[in-house]
Amino acid sequence: MRNGYLIGFAFVLALLLAPVSASAHTGLKSSVPANGSTVDRPPGEIVLEFNTDIGSMSTFEVLGENDKAWSVSSIRVDQNKMTGKLDASLPGGTYKVKWHIVGRDGHPVESELSFTVKREGQQSSAAQDAASAGTQAAQQPKEPAAAPPETGGNGRTIAVIAIAAAAVLALGIVVRLRRKRG
Structure with missing residues (x-):
């Protein structure tokens, strides 16, 4: 279970850091x-x-x-x-x-x-x-x-990051709830 959180954290961190180098227009x-x-x-x-x-x-x-x-x-x-x-x-x-x-x-x-x-x-x-x-x-x-x-503004990049982070968080909650039931 701990590995799942680490993988999720690494994924969110990668999403947050990747646009920094590509955001200049x-x-x-x-x-x-x-x-x-x-x-x-x-x-x-x-x-x-x-x-x-x-x-x-x-x-x-x-x-x-x-x-x-x-x-x-x-x-x-x-x-x-x-x-x-x-x-x-x-x-x-x-x-x-x-x-x-x-x-x-x-x-x-x-x-x-x-x-x-x-x-x-x-x-x-x-x-x-x-x-x-x-x-x-x-x-x-x-x-x-x-x-x-x-x-250009970074509004679209921030929105994509927020949606991806919410999706990862929701996925983590679903996985945790399923494991508690089983």
């Missing part, structure tokens, strides 16, 4: 244009780099003001990078890049980033900072921070 590591950046010229290409390889069916779309979709062609996935060419030059304004990927762990992940294309006559934020400080715009622009990795 693929997330965005960096992008061009960078998330939250202001660019002087419209990009001809969007580049998204993820922290793990992504599935070949991954895609993205570029949305302008009022969620107007801008045509993107030649979307390619190469290991952990996804690139696509913009078919038209983006006018000044704010844009969202909505991406949908399947990570190496098989989980679908989606999120978005934004960037702004400088409008005609508008100074970039680096130029405005330089002008307000009374210095020349010869300073090197700061590298924008990379977007934090997107992570």
Whole structure:
């Protein structure tokens, strides 16, 4: 009887520890244009780099003001990078890049980033900072921070563990009750 409890305990422990190493989802590591950046010229290409390889069916779309979709062609996935060419030059304004990927762990992940294309006559934020400080715009622009990795919740994993633990506990109770009767 003692061996049965040890086996059940080992099984529950294995269920609890196994998802720890597999729970991290693929997330965005960096992008061009960078998330939250202001660019002087419209990009001809969007580049998204993820922290793990992504599935070949991954895609993205570029949305302008009022969620107007801008045509993107030649979307390619190469290991952990996804690139696509913009078919038209983006006018000044704010844009969202909505991406949908399947990570190496098989989980679908989606999120978005934004960037702004400088409008005609508008100074970039680096130029405005330089002008307000009374210095020349010869300073090197700061590298924008990379977007934090997107992570999915562990709600499904916790639910599976709880159900498995309850099933093992119920099985142990049934076995114990049968042995007491017999």
